[in-house]
Amino acid sequence: MAGHIQDRWYKTEPGPDGKPRRVKTDRHGTGMRYRARYIGPDGTEKSKSFPDRQKRLAEQWLAHIEADMSRGQYIDPKASRTTFQQYAERWLAAQTTDVSTQDSAERYLRLHALPYIGSRPLGSFKPEHIRDWLRELGDDGMPGTYAVHIFGAVRAILSAAVDDGYLLRNPCSARTVRPPSRESKRVTPWSPERVFAVRSALPERFRATVDTASGCGLRQGEVFGLSEDALSFGSGTLHVVRQVKLIRGRPVFAPPKCDKERDTPMPAAVADSLRAHMKAHAPAKITLPWKSLDGPKVTHSLIFTGARQTVIRRKDFNTRYWKPALVAAGVLPEPEEGEDPAAAREHGMHALRHFYASVLLDAGENIKAVSEYLGHADPAMTLRVYAHLMPSSRERTRKAIDAVFSRSLSQR
Numbered sequence: 001m002a003g004h005i006q007d008r009w010y011k012t013e014p015g016p017d018g019k020p021r022r023v024k025t026d027r028h029g030t031g032m033r034y035r036a037r038y039i040g041p042d043g044t045e046k047s048k049s050f051p052d053r054q055k056r057l058a059e060q061w062l063a064h065i066e067a068d069m070s071r072g073q074y075i076d077p078k079a080s081r082t083t084f085q086q087y088a089e090r091w092l093a094a095q096t097t098d099v100s101t102q103d104s105a106e107r108y109l110r111l112h113a114l115p116y117i118g119s120r121p122l123g124s125f126k127p128e129h130i131r132d133w134l135r136e137l138g139d140d141g142m143p144g145t146y147a148v149h150i151f152g153a154v155r156a157i158l159s160a161a162v163d164d165g166y167l168l169r170n171p172c173s174a175r176t177v178r179p180p181s182r183e184s185k186r187v188t189p190w191s192p193e194r195v196f197a198v199r200s201a202l203p204e205r206f207r208a209t210v211d212t213a214s215g216c217g218l219r220q221g222e223v224f225g226l227s228e229d230a231l232s233f234g235s236g237t238l239h240v241v242r243q244v245k246l247i248r249g250r251p252v253f254a255p256p257k258c259d260k261e262r263d264t265p266m267p268a269a270v271a272d273s274l275r276a277h278m279k280a281h282a283p284a285k286i287t288l289p290w291k292s293l294d295g296p297k298v299t300h301s302l303i304f305t306g307a308r309q310t311v312i313r314r315k316d317f318n319t320r321y322w323k324p325a326l327v328a329a330g331v332l333p334e335p336e337e338g339e340d341p342a343a344a345r346e347h348g349m350h351a352l353r354h355f356y357a358s359v360l361l362d363a364g365e366n367i368k369a370v371s372e373y374l375g376h377a378d379p380a381m382t383l384r385v386y387a388h389l390m391p392s393s394r395e396r397t398r399k400a401i402d403a404v405f406s407r408s409l410s411q412r
């Protein structure tokens with residue numbers, strides 16, 4: 001057996017005749033009687049107490065401990081009592097990913113995991129607890145794409161807990177747990193009429209943001225981080241080298257997504273729009289930390305700023321300007337008095353990137369070039385998102401075969 005059972009109600013001591021005898025201790029009749037004790041793999045003593053008449057249970061518990069040690073499946077009982085929240089907080093503090101990624105993970109956990117499973121001890125986790133939690137997320141109307149990120153954070157934490165010896169296996173990996181899946185909804189690009197209707201509905205100060213996003217494929221944060229020195233009017237090139245990101249609600253300058261700087265063609269119409277915008281609203285020097293809240297301060301002359309020449313915050317822009325423009329353009333229904341416009345996830349400013357990609361593909365641009373201009377991780381990602389927008393090859397195939405047959409038949 002891995003240890004021994006101590007009976008704390010009795011002790012052995014020499015009798016008057018010199019022979020050992022059992023005598024009652026001061027604890028007799030009170031508290032837990034039996035204490036199962038053993039030495040753990042780390043060299044320290046572990047124990048668990050049992051009440052009177054449960055010596056056999058104490059022996060069985062020690063036998064299980066010994067079996068787990070021999071199989072390499074031992075979990076320190078003290079570690080297994082660590083709650084998910086306690087371990088998650090330590091896990092977050094030890095992450096070496098960029099600060100904005102940490103910030104997102106912290107938000108996912110705080111809002112959608114800790115209220116449900118935060119108080120559960122790690123050693124008690126079973127697949128049923130994960131299934132129940134996922135069902136509650138679904139009942140709350142959590143979108144699949146968002147739930148994927150939440151589930152991924154919880155699974156990563158529990159995987160680390162397995163590696164660190166807090167639980168035996170990751171319940172998120174059980175066959176009976178069905179992870180959330182991304183919505184397979186196809187991208188439906190806006191029509192040019194819709195793009196220009198939304199543009200017209202925006203305040204004049206922000207209309208060129210639509211031209212930049214729809215004409216060069218920039219993300220919203222990249223538009224807000226665009227500086228005067230990023231425009232090469234002579235070569236017709238726009239250099240995408242930074243974005244404005246929010247970390248814990250505060251703006252910072254950061255590299256583009258995936259750290260992929262890129263050059264995109266700047267059409268004459270976009271160049272004219274940017275020139276007119278800068279003539280009406282001079283670029284403003286904005287100083288922000290670089291990459292993290294405590295990063296070095298850097299200054300850039302931003303083309304797009306708020307009315308007081310301050311950096312544009314995504315949430316403020318979307319709430320105060322973008323959504324009202326969607327309503328005015330008929331993209332969203334007019335809200336009832338006192339209510340906010342409807343949710344518009346698929347009609348966010350990202351829709352302008354979809355428009356840009358659809359125009360290029362319809363014009364016959366190759367997928368590699370489109371991927372490069374959009375700043376995607378690789379062309380395969382671009383193909384997954386936009387393959388259905390590529391012009392059909394059936395007519396080209398028919399014409400090519402007809403041409404070959406026509407030449408052959410004419411030579412007979």
